[in-house]
Amino acid sequence: MTRAVPVSVPVSHVNDETLSDFLGYHMKRAFNVIQSDLTETLRPFELRMLTFTALVLIVDNPGLSQSQLADAMDIERPNLVVIIDELEQRRLIVRDRVRTDRRMYALKATLAGRRLNKKALEATKAHEAKLLTGLDVQTTNNLMKVLSNLHHHLNNRHGGSD
Amino acid sequence: MTRAVPVSVPVSHVNDETLSDFLGYHMKRAFNVIQSDLTETLRPFELRMLTFTALVLIVDNPGLSQSQLADAMDIERPNLVVIIDELEQRRLIVRDRVRTDRRMYALKATLAGRRLNKKALEATKAHEAKLLTGLDVQTTNNLMKVLSNLHHHLNNRHGGSD
């Protein structure tokens, strides 16, 4: 896992100036590190980023449907099914039939689900705080705000003009 | 592709406040939209984000090795092989043996590669500018800078302490 130090090679420092205008490039690189880190943090709880996110959203929004959840997570409905299956099989959530519309399920967390959610959440927060140690506070706050704005902006364009 | 308008459901607005502290959540959502958009933009050129990024970096850094490129792209060396294979088969780049160290290839773009690079680059820039229309300039600049800082920060921690 030790990142090798470059030896004598044709190019000593990779020039990525042309790519510096592209969000995708920077976001992917940053996201890569964050996600692989988050994956490790969640491993002891047997959660992945997707199952963790789903669990948090269900805990915070008891009764929401799979369609709504998929929409909030920006994934397709079919891909959510296995995630919900997994959480349900582990008795962390339940699928309750909605009386008034029997097509839907109302997703709710169990006590075990809420407990795991709490523990995983704490671990993740602690780990992330450690990751961001050394970054000035304003940068961190900016980042969150800008990313959130960006998503709303992009999502509106995406959903609206297509 | 039309995003369905929510009907009457148990939860009218999904509360994601608990997740609002997590970089991963916001980055993923924003990245999702950007990448799916970028994918469409690059489709006419028969490029994906990975092949596009590799091409740009090779054009800008003639002679770099696959290890260096993989490192710059934050992917594992084995995963780069098929990407380079694809670009080589399409005669967009060549693998030149390095005389002084015959283990390595010096990657170089062909004329066709540089031409495609230019066209794809223009399309991507135009498309991205359109995507970001309406966002104030400072936000955009901040975003780029913060993401770049973040990557360096995380990468140092990641590579250094592991």
Add this chain to the structure above:
DNA sequence: TATTGTTATACTCTATAACTATA
């Protein structure tokens, strides 16, 4: 007809171990 959840499926991206050829 339209929507919710589902199955099946294919494609892309990612990660690891083990190999070869060179150094």
Add this chain to the structure above:
DNA sequence: TATAGTTATAGAGTATAACAATA
């Protein structure tokens, strides 16, 4: 022995079409 590139492979994530049940 160590590194560059490679192969094979397994696991995640993503996207689409088509279906049953329900509205």
